[in-house]
Each structure stands twice: as C-alpha cells, then as structure tokens.
Amino acid sequence: MSELVSTFKDRLREGINYAGLTQSELARRSGIHRAIISDYVRGKYEAKQDKLYELAKVLNVSEAWLMGYDVKKERRHPEEVQNTNSGNGDITSEDIDHYFNGLRSYEGLKISDEQKAFMRNSIKSFLESQKAMNNKSKQGD
Template structure:
C-alpha cells in the first residue's frame, strides 16, 4: 500500500501542479504541506479532504487504498456549468496570471516599487498580491457572467 506522501507526489505529477499551487488551492501552509510530502507527518482528515479536492482525487486513494484515483463526484458538464462560480481551471489560470504579475512586480526590472516615496517591503507586496488575487477573481466572474451564452445560464 502506498503512503499518503507518495500519493500526494503522484497526484501533483498527474495534475501537473507544483507544491506552491497546492498551497494556494488548499490554504494549507507551505511548511505543513512540505512535511506531508516528505512523509514526516500525515495530514489530519480535514487536510486530506482539502488536498484530495485540490488534486481532484478520491480521499481513500490519497490515503493509499487500492481503489480508483478519480473522485466519485460528477464531473463538471455543460449542463452543470455555473458562470457565477470559479472552476478549478479558472483558479489555476488566475494563480498563473497572479504569479506572472507578481514576479514582474517583485523582480524590480522597472526599478523598485514605491508608495508615497517609500520603497515597498515584503509585507506590503504580500498585501498587494492578496488584493490582486481578489481583483482577478472578481474580473473572471464578471467576464464569465457577461460572456456566457444564454443556453448555459441557469434558470432562476
């Protein structure tokens, strides 16, 4: 029977995600996730659920049981499409865009970032990143609502 550590690594590889992506998708700290992946600690049930959901795998499979990897939850279809919710694909796209924006911002290629004549520090850049993530999610939801064909919109 494979360990949770091995299954997390396998899930990351299959889903083409990095550890940082899993941190963003689950809200689990980088240190805790690192200890799960190294095998130092096993996650508690709530974190097993978060990791399984983020990797789109069955929780029992993640815990090492010999069952199919895929979740039993019905996959998203056109009929269940909801323009008022972000999909995993949307979340991944937002995280990719956010990373690119923040990498450009933090690189200092255009010079250091200042506000009111004071150079922005790490904490301020983290706050900007959080605000940028909210802005990107909001923009994505507005665009989905605006550009989703009527045939996919749910009747209310």
C-alpha cells in the first residue's frame, strides 16, 4: 500500500518545476487565485479536493503523488486502467491504489483517507481470497 513520503507543499513545488511553469501561469491555467497558490507553496494551506484535481490536471501529475504518496508521478488516464499490461482486462494492485486514492466523495459526502484505505484494503483482501480459492480448486482437479 502507498504511504506518505513527502509534503503537499514540496510536491507542489516539484510539480511546478516538472511542468516548467511559474506560479502565476499555474494560477491562470488552473483558475486558482495566485495568492492561494503562493499559500500552498509556502505550506500555509493544503489544497482541498477540487483544487487538488485542478492542480494535478494542469501539472500533469497524479493527485495521489501531489498529496505526497509514494506513487508514480505521471498522471494516468482512465483508458490506461482499463488496458493494463496483461492486455486481457485484468487490473493490478496499482490500479486499485490509483482508483481509491482518487476518490473524493460519494453523493456529496466526503470520503476520508481512512475510509479510502479501508475500501482499498477490503477490495484487495477479497480479490486475494478469491485468487487463493481459485488456485486451491485448480490443485484439486
């Protein structure tokens, strides 16, 4: 499972450099006021979900990476989750992490990091148990 390895402000600075933008240009492209971007960079505030999404989109980085998680920096597109390396529609543990890290709310109710972790771990545990049962039944054949 991914864990926090950096701060939002450090990742935002790195993302701005990675994208080759100024804070002013990031503000213009994201629609977030320049003073708020400055506050984020100084660590005064952390972006809320809607602003985090806009920043990540403009910087072309994943939201989870921008939040400080130990995940790939590059932004993944929905079609990449559907077309995994296996080519047969299988999802990977990384796909599950990416999906749950990106959740923000359900019907207007905020989803906390703890809730995301619980859901992510529940799905992974379920799938691993199904895999083990499948392997066990194959051995009995």
